[in-house]
Amino acid sequence: MTSDHPGHGGLRAHVVVPDRGVDVRLDVAPDECVALVGPNGAGKSTVVETLAGLLRVRSGAVILGGRDLTGVRAHRRGVGLVAQRADLFPHLSVARNVAYGPRATGSGGREARHRSDAALAAVGVAGLADRAPGTLSGGQAQRVAIARALATDPVLLLLDEPTSALDVDARAEVRTALGTARTGRPTVLVTHDPLEAVGLADRIVVLAGGRVVEQGPTAAVLGRPTSAFAASFSGLTLVGGTATRGGIAPVDGGELVSTTHTVPPGSPALAAYHPTVAVVTRDGAGPTRRVTALEPRDGLVRVRAGALVADVTVAVAATLGLVPGDVVRIAVPPDELTVYPPA
Structure with missing residues (x-):
């Protein structure tokens, strides 16, 4: 009408x-x-x-x-x-x-x-x-x-x-x-x-x-959220840092690689990904982080490790024996990570 x-x-x-x-x-x-x-x-x-x-x-x-x-x-x-x-x-x-x-x-x-x-x-x-x-x-x-x-x-x-x-x-x-x-x-x-x-x-x-x-x-x-709430609202994890040739260097160290980004290296950058695509291992690829919290979430376990977040199955969490304080590696597939300039 x-x-x-x-x-x-x-x-x-x-x-x-x-x-x-x-x-x-x-x-x-x-x-x-x-x-x-x-x-x-x-x-x-x-x-x-x-x-x-x-x-x-x-x-x-x-x-x-x-x-x-x-x-x-x-x-x-x-x-x-x-x-x-x-x-x-x-x-x-x-x-x-x-x-x-x-x-x-x-x-x-x-x-x-x-x-x-x-x-x-x-x-x-x-x-x-x-x-x-x-x-x-x-x-x-x-x-x-x-x-x-x-x-x-x-x-x-x-x-x-x-x-x-x-x-x-x-x-x-x-x-x-x-x-x-x-x-x-x-x-x-x-x-x-x-x-x-x-x-x-x-x-x-x-x-x-x-x-x-x-x-x-x-x-x-x-x-491409630029605020913490917009990222949470859209279900994404937002990471701040500096652009590299291959992706982004998060503030807490290490590097996340992205296949699609145009931010000049050395410039401030943001990166976003869905936490279900992140992979948590003890000694695999990805930046090293200390687990700060484990939270149940829609049948999964949300692993918080500083600014990085991963949603893994209960079986994966149990196999890794995760507890807060553990040191893990969190990797994100390059084609699942979007790197872009801040607003």
Whole structure:
């Protein structure tokens, strides 16, 4: 369900909340979805609350489609918000829940019902119109919540961890609905789910300590992260060091070889790899490191050895008899290691 709402345009925001330590600049193009990611306490919720008008601030600015919304109250901003839980009105039918927004903003009954029907159809739940919220599954309720946001034809859509409370099957259905909802309007997505970011976001902005620490196209941030959180978010291990002719010399010593890199030797460099490709031995190839921690992880054992990380099977860990403090060698296949310049 797209829109030609005259207010649709890009977002330009500077969120400044000194008592929370947040100072974030955020730009979103008119038909762009930006994923806002970062550790807990990074400032993501503060940004969303400010954009929605739920948090009144004295500094900064929120400019949407050329309109200054900085001092505008939440219900007059034309912003749609889909949060973790649907929070539908229990005493209203699904159709009346979705029509509530248009009615509240001045639409007549027939127009509100038309908007409700169109929004429900857009996210694939038209058949639920006459149902009571209490009879819906979690995934159904969340799709209705998305329809409720769409029915107001928002000039900005805020998605605050919209699938985090759902099971795996329901998440897939809701992601499809979110893909429809984000089309034709600037969208900010807060998520801890890499699949959600890949499926919905054009760009990723990484927050840490109330500041932007990394941003770029989704594929670039996930494939060549420059911040610790982006690497963790994408499941990669990030290693800093100096470029060599063959790869990278990590800060802790040794060398990791890469078949694909263009960083001039002697220049600062980063390297990324997936920890499942790393090989741990007692006396094989790779830099020598001391094991600092062993952690269970998705049926594997995560071996931490300084900045290097390897995920090995339980059998491998048992065969090597690994314990913290052991000295091991960790090698990464050259074609699995990406070396690139820092941001």
